[in-house]
Structures are given as C-alpha cells and as structure tokens.
Amino acid sequence: MSAGTCTICGQHRGWRGRTGACLPCLRPPAVAAAAAVEPDQPTGRELRDEGSAAALAASDTVLGWKDRANAALVQLAKAGQPFTADDLVAAVGVPPHHNALGGLFLHASRRKVIRKTGEYRQGTRRAQHARAVPVWSGVPS
Numbered sequence: 527m528s529a530g531t532c533t534i535c536g537q538h539r540g541w542r543g544r545t546g547a548c549l550p551c552l553r554p555p556a557v558a559a560a561a562a563v564e565p566d567q568p569t570g571r572e573l574r575d576e577g578s579a580a581a582l583a584a585s586d587t588v589l590g591w592k593d594r595a596n597a598a599l600v601q602l603a604k605a606g607q608p609f610t611a612d613d614l615v616a617a618v619g620v621p622p623h624h625n626a627l628g629g630l631f632l633h634a635s636r637r638k639v640i641r642k643t644g645e646y647r648q649g650t651r652r653a654q655h656a657r658a659v660p661v662w663s664g665v666p667s
Contacts, residue, residue, distance in 0.1 A: 578629030594618045595630055603640050603664030610659045612650045631662070638665050 531537060532548035568576070583592075598617040602609045611627055621627050634640045646658040 575632075578625055578632050591618065591622055591626070592630070595621065595627075596634070599630060599634055600639060603634075603662075606664065608643055608645070608661045608663050610647055610649075610661055612654075612659065615651060635662075641665050 532551055534551040535548065537548065595614060595618045598614055602613060602617075611631060614630075615621075615627070621630075631640070635642070640662045643661045643663050645661040647661055649655075649657050649659045
C-alpha cells in the first residue's frame with residue numbers, strides 16, 4: 527500500500543488518524559447499519575402507536591381493565607374538572623402493563639374526548655418519583 531491509502535481496504539478514501547484507516551473502515555457495522563435509512567422501516571411515531579395499542583390490548587385481558595378505565599376516563603372528562611392520570615388510577619387501579627395508561631390517554635385524545643390543558647402537577651404515585659404529569663380536561667361535544 528502506498529502512502530495515502532487505507533491500511534484496511536487499500537483504497538484512497540481520505541484516511542484519518544494514526545491507524546491510517548479510512549472512516550468507513552473504522553465505523554463499526556452496527557453504527558453503519560443504523561446510519562443507513564431504510565424507507566420501509568416504521569417511524570418513531572408508528573412504533574409508539576403500535577406499542578401503546580399492544581399494551582392497551584394486553585391490559586384488556588386482565589379483568590377488563592381497559593373497559594373500566596375507558597369508562598372512568600369518559601366520566602372524568604364529562605365532569606368538567608381538570609384531572610390527571612393519577613385521578614384515573616385512583617378510580618380503577620394500576621394498569622396491568624405500565625404503558626397501558628399512556629395508550630389509553632393517547633387514544634382518548636385522538637378521539638377528541640380529552641385534551642391537555644398545558645398545565646402540569648406533581649405526580650402522587652410513588653412509582654412516578656414526583657415527576658410532572660400533564661393535566662387533562664374533557665373536550666366539549
């Protein structure tokens with residue numbers, strides 16, 4: 527190999543550093559694969575929607591949690607008072623899957639049953655570690 531060629535592939539591709547290897551040869555295969563954009567791969571939003579739908583569907587198999595939670599969420603929305611996910615959990619209990627609650631709120635907001643008010647409150651459940659939780663309200667019909 528002559529000076530200016532990659533020490534790994536032998537091509538002149540702008541080698542860098544002390545190793546004399548070109549950047550494509552130095553890049554780990556996993557990074558190179560992640561850098562390639564696959565047009566048929568789902569987007570982050572599509573993956574989120576699939577995951578929340580799956581968690582919500584799985585939660586329905588455990589004593590009908592989804593149906594009870596959906597009914598309670600509609601009641602909270604119709605009451606006319608702002609509420610958080612903590613209020614729903616107080617009414618129907620902790621969901622069987624940790625993503626089911628988010629899926630329920632996501633689907634209800636898409637159906638225009640509820641909307642975020644823009645306010646946040648401190649979470650009251652221990653598992654939340656006092657994080658900020660969004661405040662929701664019902665959407666007038």
